[in-house]
Amino acid sequence: MRWEHGLLAIGFVLLAIGHGMGLFMAPEEAMMREAGRILYAHVPTAWVALVTLTLSFFAAVGALWTGRYGWDAAVEATAETGVVLTALLLFQGSMWAKPTWGYYWDWDPRLTTSAILLVLFVGVLVVRRVVSDPERRLTVTAIATIVAFVDVPVVYFGVKWWRSLHQEWSSPQTVDSTMVMPLRIAAFAMLFISLAICVIRWRTILATVQAEATAPDLPALPAELSLAEKEV
Amino acid sequence: MDESQVGSGMVDGAWGYVIVVYAATWVVVVGLAVRALLASRGSGPASRTDGGVGGST
Amino acid sequence: MSATTANPSAQGTRRVFLVVTLLVAASALGFIAFGNMGENLVYYWDVGQLREAGDKAIGSTIRLGGVVKEGTVDWRPDESHLEFIITDGSQEVPVECSGAPPQMFREGIGVVVEGTMTPSGTFTSERLMVKHSNEYKAPEDGMSADERKQLYRTVEDL
Known part of the structure; x- marks a missing residue:
């Protein structure tokens, strides 16, 4: 048991509480009725996806500044978790859009920039798989991550900058007081779960990266060898 | 005028979408957690491509 | 090492x-x-911009955003035909839509319609999207959905 396992467990308990309150105790939304309950799943996922990808950015800065593989592993751990959360938020959003807006998808600025965000960070992960030399991989991944991160503030602030179909930010002022608590609990739950998963992944990835980087003078070879072994 | 189609302004019968969203959310977060935990058990100086399942222990 | x-x-x-x-x-x-x-990539035009463009807006596919004016909705379910007036508070454009609108559609709500301006001055659309605000409200105390619908109809008839 490590501390992140405890954080993960707390996160799941909170998620069950937050979602349980959102589904069964909070009132339905006045006009969206039951569809309004998607709020407690979609909004926390979106917030935490952006937080996780912001952590990728800081890890990338740390990796380039220090050259430490600890930051390099953190970039991969947060980027892969953030990618999955971004894919999840796009799915949740489209399941909410159909009953409320009338369509699963529309190319409005918020939706379009979110889809671009997913593509950009999938690109980061692909680049990372392609470059096998640990040292070059650290540099290339970090640069790609900083470039991809540009879209995070665009997704977040886009609803303020441009007209969109997507609503603006929700806040306790725009959300009924009975709906704030489940939303807040679910948001912390998703944050804890995401952070815990990132830390667990970070330890695994770091061990692998360090093992690769330790091989003297033959940095590219181990990865290719093990790949070949797997395919045989 | 068909009130169920236009004029009420309220969404009826959306539980299906709600269930799909919550199910997907739980599948994804539990899946991420299980994958991370399984891979962390097999880690150490093990191969990068072992995927964590049945890695060297 | x-x-x-x-x-x-x-x-x-x-x-x-x-x-x-x-x-x-x-x-x-x-x-x-x-x-x-923001000026070059406008997701939707408002009514004022559409009026400003005049004849230049006719024919090309555009999105028009605004509020459904109270008391102007005419829905003919047998023809699957919807007419209403879209407004930005001062100027107005009549809109014709084919197909049933989303359930959220009602008078006074924000919508985005995708379609074309016709020479007759009517905007024809086949894609009507309801724009929900960032406000999430609980229903009024102790009222069921049916009662709220009833209240809404009552208010509408006034």
């Missing part, structure tokens, strides 16, 4: 990469945020 840091002799190069990348990223963000992209 386990390597915790990439080759230290390349550290200067990595820091140069960092500074250059940050500068490029910051200027890209600045361009997106403060450049005039």
Whole structure:
């Protein structure tokens, strides 16, 4: 048991509480009725996806500044978790859009920039798989991550900058007081779960990266060898 | 005028979408957690491509 | 031995990469945020902009956003035909839609319609999207959905 396992467990308990309150105790939304309950799943996922990808950015800065593989592993751990959360938020959003807006998808600025965000960070992960030399991989991944991160503030602030179909930010002022608590609990739950998963992944990835980087003078070879072994 | 189609302004019968969203959310977060935990058990100086399942222990 | 840091002799190069990348990223963000992209890539026009464009707006596919004017909705379910007036508070455009609108559609709500302006001055659309605000409200105390619908109809008839 490590501390992140405890954080993960707390996160799941909170998620069950937050979602349980959102589904069964909070009132339905006045006009969206039951569809309004998607709020407690979609909004926390979106917030935490952006937080996780912001952590990728800081890890990338740390990796380039220090050259430490600890930051390099953190970039991969947060980027892969953030990618999955971004894919999840796009799915949740489209399941909410159909009953409320009338369509699963529309190319409005918020939706379009979110889809671009997913593509950009999938690109980061692909680049990372392609470059096998640990040292070059650290540099290339970090640069790609900083470039991809540009879209995070665009997704977040886009609803303020441009007209969109997507609503603006929700806040306790725009959300009924009975709906704030489940939303807040679910948001912390998703944050804890995401952070815990990132830390667990970070330890695994770091061990692998360090093992690769330790091989003297033959940095590219181990990865290719093990790949070949797997395919045989 | 068909009130169920236009004029009420309220969404009826959306539980299906709600269930799909919550199910997907739980599948994804539990899946991420299980994958991370399984891979962390097999880690150490093990191969990068072992995927964590049945890695060297 | 386990390597915790990439080759230290390349550290200067990595820091140069960092500074250059940050500068490029910051200027890209600045361009997106403060450049005039918003003017060139408008997701929807408001009624005023459509009126301003005049005949130039006729024929091409555009999105028009505004509020459904109270008391102007005419829905003919047997023909699957919907007419209403879209307004920005001062100016108005009549809209004709084919197909049933989303359930959220009602008088006074924000909508985005995708379609074309016709020479007769009517906007024809086959895609009507309801724009929900960022306000999430609980129903009024102790009222069921049916009672609220009833209340809404009562208010509408006034």
